[in-house]
Amino acid sequence: MSPGVNAPKDEIENGTVFAPQFDTNGLIPCITTSANNGDVLMFAFMNEEALQKTIETGEAWYWSRSRSELWHKGATSGMVQKVIEMKTDCDQDCLWISVEIAGTEAACHTGYQSCFYRSIPVGNKAAKDTILSFNKTEKVFDPKEIYKD
């Protein structure tokens, strides 16, 4: 994938050569949505190896920043993400994958289906002391049972 990384802006935006723009840490952000209902499930990063493995295997691989290791999503929980479609954005510094998930269809380590289980109220004059509201009421799995930690 490296040949196009330093391609001119016009080629990056309007061309057909995949030229992923990794940041100074060698990472590119990835938005993961459900192929089932379109919800944003999670947000993570890929390094070049994770991206190559994702493309080659058709399953989502990420780079875990907290563990500093390659991360085959679902390897522990069984909830592997099958990539249905993968897209890049105009300046090729972000990826969007649409996935199907085996088992309970959950993507968040907390047990919720999506990591985005809390809403932030908008349109308030004051942004201080903002209180979140839960938009999902039930976890779909018990993380203690799945991860045994």
Place this chain on the structure above:
Amino acid sequence: MSPGVNAPKDEIENGTVFAPQFDTNGLIPCITTSANNGDVLMFAFMNEEALQKTIETGEAWYWSRSRSELWHKGATSGMVQKVIEMKTDCDQDCLWISVEIAGTEAACHTGYQSCFYRSIPVGNKAAKDTILSFNKTEKVFDPKEIYKD
């Protein structure tokens, strides 16, 4: 919003205090989807001021990394983003906003409705020389007319 920034992990993941985790550059990534059809429209960053303005005004404000300035999306093009819902993820280091857009409903400066107008083939053995395919055939506006640059 600052009181919760250094909150314990359990409180950040399971609590109701909004504690956005800005990165070392003072930014938090934001995924923007269409309230109309659920598509991912764009991906950008907010700094604390952009986030506060978004919450207070109910319109999307970002931090432009290329221009190093606060960015009221749509101020030039007229395609302001009205925030219908705003969510944060488990570790509160990412935001997801669902928006309605005035006018032609476009979010990308190239003229496409979504920045994610090109697909990456998956499931191939070789990841080198990956060729993108356009998944949107028509731009919804002419950027030369809108931006006059």
